[in-house]
Amino acid sequence: MINLDFGAVLQGQYLDWLIGGAFTSLGLFATSWICAFALAVIIVALRALDFAPLEWVIAAYVNYHRNVPGLVQIFVWYFGVPELLPSSITGFINEHNGEFIFALIALFLNAAAYMSEDLRSGLRSVATTQMEAARALGLSYVQTMRDVLLPQAIRVSVAPLVNQSLSLFKSTSLAMAIGVAEMTYSSRQIENETYRTFETFAIASIFYLVMSWTIMAVGAYYNRHLQVKER
Amino acid sequence: MNLKFISKRHLAMLVAVVTCTFSVAAYADRLADIKARGTLICATLTSSEPVGFVDPATRQVVGYDVDMCAAMAKEMGLKLEQKGVSVEARIPELTLGRVDLVIAALGWTKERAQQIDFSSIHYQIPIKLIAHTESGFTKIDDLSTKRISANKGSTPELYARRMFPKATVLTFQDSPSAFLALAQNKVQALAMSQTSGVRFVNESNGKYKFLDGILAFEPTGMGVKKDEPALLAAVNGALERLEKSGQNDAIWNKWFGVGTKYNIPREKKLTPISAFQ
Numbered sequence: 228m229i230n231l232d233f234g235a236v237l238q239g240q241y242l243d244w245l246i247g248g249a250f251t252s253l254g255l256f257a258t259s260w261i262c263a264f265a266l267a268v269i270i271v272a273l274r275a276l277d278f279a280p281l282e283w284v285i286a287a288y289v290n291y292h293r294n295v296p297g298l299v300q301i302f303v304w305y306f307g308v309p310e311l312l313p314s315s316i317t318g319f320i321n322e323h324n325g326e327f328i329f330a331l332i333a334l335f336l337n338a339a340a341y342m343s344e345d346l347r348s349g350l351r352s353v354a355t356t357q358m359e360a361a362r363a364l365g366l367s368y369v370q371t372m373r374d375v376l377l378p379q380a381i382r383v384s385v386a387p388l389v390n391q392s393l394s395l396f397k398s399t400s401l402a403m404a405i406g407v408a409e410m411t412y413s414s415r416q417i418e419n420e421t422y423r424t425f426e427t428f429a430i431a432s433i434f435y436l437v438m439s440w441t442i443m444a445v446g447a448y449y450n451r452h453l454q455v456k457e458r
Numbered sequence: 459m460n461l462k463f464i465s466k467r468h469l470a471m472l473v474a475v476v477t478c479t480f481s482v483a484a485y486a487d488r489l490a491d492i493k494a495r496g497t498l499i500c501a502t503l504t505s506s507e508p509v510g511f512v513d514p515a516t517r518q519v520v521g522y523d524v525d526m527c528a529a530m531a532k533e534m535g536l537k538l539e540q541k542g543v544s545v546e547a548r549i550p551e552l553t554l555g556r557v558d559l560v561i562a563a564l565g566w567t568k569e570r571a572q573q574i575d576f577s578s579i580h581y582q583i584p585i586k587l588i589a590h591t592e593s594g595f596t597k598i599d600d601l602s603t604k605r606i607s608a609n610k611g612s613t614p615e616l617y618a619r620r621m622f623p624k625a626t627v628l629t630f631q632d633s634p635s636a637f638l639a640l641a642q643n644k645v646q647a648l649a650m651s652q653t654s655g656v657r658f659v660n661e662s663n664g665k666y667k668f669l670d671g672i673l674a675f676e677p678t679g680m681g682v683k684k685d686e687p688a689l690l691a692a693v694n695g696a697l698e699r700l701e702k703s704g705q706n707d708a709i710w711n712k713w714f715g716v717g718t719k720y721n722i723p724r725e726k727k728l729t730p731i732s733a734f735q
Contacts, residue, residue: 406628419611
């Protein structure tokens with residue numbers, strides 16, 4: 228008979244690990260999401276310029292991130308890239324929580340590639356005549372993108388962007404492979420010490436579920452209240 | 459099956475029979491079963507040199523633990539039936555009753571001892587720190603506030619945290635990743651049992667070294683199912699006789715001793731489990 232004892236896991240040092248893991252997961256998600264979204268917007272704007280060489284570079288970037296497993300990308304950044312950097316920089320990063328920094332870089336570059344594709348499809352749903360009309364009114368390219376086209380593109384892209392955000396949130400658990408003490412890492416550590424497998428992973432699952440629902444709720448709220456209404 | 463024909467009395471009988479079967483199974487003496495069977499089912503690892511690994515020439519699983527299995531079976535007057543297990547399955551295989559005895563580099567920890575019973579501790583492996591030879595570190599205390607890598611969920615991780623609470627202990631999925639972190643200076647030292655670490659030190663042509671001093675001696679014993687006092691006593695008795703006759707030393711020296719690539723003398727003799735609890 229299984230006897231469940233959540234108290235054994237939710238106490239003292241183990242509780243500290245869980246809380247620390249939760250904060251690390253959320254911190255990693257929030258920072259990489261902001262960086263990813265900003266980069267995705269920039270990528271989409273550059274892509275819309277129709278400048279062939281730039282287009283190739285961006286396409287290569289997107290394809291790399293879409294076709295190589297996320298875990299491999301994290302390893303490339305953590306174990307591969309430092310080999311190419313001067314040792315002074317590597318040393319500095321190693322001293323300042325290098326695991327978190329490299330995991331963050333790998334995650335946000337990956338998410339930006341996906342998000343830029345979502346935004347690009349949103350942008351394609353906005354009529355090209357709007358670009359022409361805005362430019363004819365004397366708006367610059369940047370103004371046109373910022374004030375006319377992107378707001379409409381983002382509105383169309385909310386659903387896939389929420390999907391992407393969920394995906395990014397769950398991908399933060401990959402960072403455990405390079406020693407980032409996020410939720411999954413903490414759970415495994417507690418499970419290793421207490422052998423309370425079910426309780427530990429039940430708590431971790433609840434955390435991931437609640438956070439994913441929160442992300443979905445934020446997406447739904449944005450859709451309903453925050454964005455410009457279509458007339 | 460037509461349920462109309464099952465009377466209450468039949469049902470009661472069925473329940474009684476089932477309960478009896480289970481209680482008999484629960485209270486049977488495993489040692490008696492083993493003796494009736496005539497074989498000892500002994501589990502070892504199959505891919506960890508030198509405790510249990512496949513000999514490329516003969517395709518047989520050989521190693522220190524395998525020899526210990528054979529010696530134990532002989533000492534208990536039984537035939538040996540050897541079984542391979544994975545690291546994760548060592549404890550479940552015992553609790554599910556699929557094997558009689560686990561000799562698989564099973565380090566003693568308080569948590570594991572709640573799941574299964576341990577025999578007397580038949581050997582203890584030093585857990586050490588490995589660092590760059592040119593790092594200037596000489597003894598383990600030099601690392602007390604530095605960064606140390608270890609294998610996730612391993613005892614070296616546990617002892618490194620315990621010994622150096624001010625140090626940062628980074629853990630990785632496997633030994634090669636933990637070693638790579640040291641190679642790239644992401645950490646200043648790697649915590650590992652001497653038996654596993656020998657490979658990295660020996661193959662580095664002097665680039666890495668073991669630091670002086672040990673984090674801990676990892677007590678290793680044999681595992682039996684919990685609440686089988688007769689079997690546990692028989693295992694411990696056999697171990698004591700092997701210790702007296704010098705076989706424990708002989709098997710150790712064959713695989714780990716001075717002159718092998720591990721070069722670890724057997725400093726700690728057979729120790730009763732009470733010394734650790």
